[in-house]
Amino acid sequence: MKLITHNMLTSKCMKGVTVGYPLKIQAVDVKTSEVEFNPEFISRLIPKVDWNVLCGAAESIGHLDDLPKELVENYESDVEFLKKAHRVLLEIDIVNGELICPETGRKFPINNGIPNMLLNEDEV
Amino acid sequence: MWPCMKLRHLEELLQQIDGFDNPKLLLEQYVTPSHLASHMLHTIQAHYGDIDSKLIADLGSGCGGLTLGTAALNAGLVIGFEIDANAIQICQNNINDQEFSNIDIVQCDITSNSFVSRWFKMFDTVIMNPPFGTKHNAGIDMDFLKKGFALSNNVIYSLHKSSTRAHVLKFAKANDVKAEVLAQLRYDLPTTYKFHKKDSVDIEVDFFRFQVSKNP
Numbered sequence: 001m002k003l004i005t006h007n008m009l010t011s012k013c014m015k016g017v018t019v020g021y022p023l024k025i026q027a028v029d030v031k032t033s034e035v036e037f038n039p040e041f042i043s044r045l046i047p048k049v050d051w052n053v054l055c056g057a058a059e060s061i062g063h064l065d066d067l068p069k070e071l072v073e074n075y076e077s078d079v080e081f082l083k084k085a086h087r088v089l090l091e092i093d094i095v096n097g098e099l100i101c102p103e104t105g106r107k108f109p110i111n112n113g114i115p116n117m118l119l120n121e122d123e124v
Numbered sequence: 125m126w127p128c129m130k131l132r133h134l135e136e137l138l139q140q141i142d143g144f145d146n147p148k149l150l151l152e153q154y155v156t157p158s159h160l161a162s163h164m165l166h167t168i169q170a171h172y173g174d175i176d177s178k179l180i181a182d183l184g185s186g187c188g189g190l191t192l193g194t195a196a197l198n199a200g201l202v203i204g205f206e207i208d209a210n211a212i213q214i215c216q217n218n219i220n221d222q223e224f225s226n227i228d229i230v231q232c233d234i235t236s237n238s239f240v241s242r243w244f245k246m247f248d249t250v251i252m253n254p255p256f257g258t259k260h261n262a263g264i265d266m267d268f269l270k271k272g273f274a275l276s277n278n279v280i281y282s283l284h285k286s287s288t289r290a291h292v293l294k295f296a297k298a299n300d301v302k303a304e305v306l307a308q309l310r311y312d313l314p315t316t317y318k319f320h321k322k323d324s325v326d327i328e329v330d331f332f333r334f335q336v337s338k339n340p
Contacts, residue, residue: 005228012239033225041200117232
């Protein structure tokens with residue numbers, strides 16, 4: 001699971017949960033896989049992302065590295081910044097672990113890179 | 125015309141993808157035939173440029189045929205949404221075999237009311253070969269389509285039985301979405317299930333392109 005995906009997932013679907021965001025990450029196994037760098041694509045992706053949540057997620061799994069915690073101005077033309085954003089959004093892959101609902105503590109397993117967001121009938 | 129991998133190469137790639145080993149009737153699990161999938165994806169990229177460098181969702185990604193084809197056509201990132209663990213397992217093997225890194229898969233229920241949530245208008249392009257809604261899940265095709273409309277900030281490509289064309293067009297109009305039938309295709313369903321009496325059944329399907337309103 002990439003951090004761009006984590007940035008979008010919530011547990012709001014659960015009974016009694018009001019925000020369900022951001023989900024905490026308990027990572028057991030994290031890998032980095034190379035993805036082709038496409039500055040135009042990353043530039044269009046950034047405004048859709050909750051930057052604070054992205055930084056928090058990266059930090060919590062020890063992969064924030066040199067990513068600025070504030071969005072820089074005119075990032076579209078800042079290739080160095082876009083490369084850092086690219087790495088954190090697309091190249092970090094949580095292979096095994098758990099996502100945890102911030103309100104209920106309900107755990108969603110991540111196995112082989114795939115988060116399982118399915119709920120039991122009595123949780124909906 | 126937009127730059128695009130040769131149709132023949134795309135079809136060869138999709139032919140290498142494994143399908144369901146134990147398809148579930150309730151989920152209407154049929155593999156999109158490689159011939160059909162490759163034509164569909166080639167059209168989406170070569171004629172409209174809606175794959176290369178785009179953020180793409182595949183709803184009901186199954187064993188990953190459309191997902192992998194989209195990744196091969198240089199999607200910025202494709203996220204596949206699928207409910208079934210067995211299909212995901214096969215999909216994952218397919219992804220590993222082909223060594224794509226521009227793919228993420230999420231296991232979830234697309235028909236759930238809260239599915240859209242933060243994914244709202246996130247994607248440039250949504251592709252799907254939804255369940256046709258013919259067996260025990262009538263209406264699921266329209267449910268998938270509605271979720272596709274919500275997820276996309278631009279276009280949705282989908283397959284629907286030609287016999288439901290008028291219904292699909294009406295549904296799109298009611299949702300303020302422009303709909304166009306790009307082609308009518310013959311979907312050769314091999315006898316996946318025991319109730320199929322012949323070796324294969326041809327059904328007519330429409331290949332749709334939907335454009336959501338830019339200023340909803």
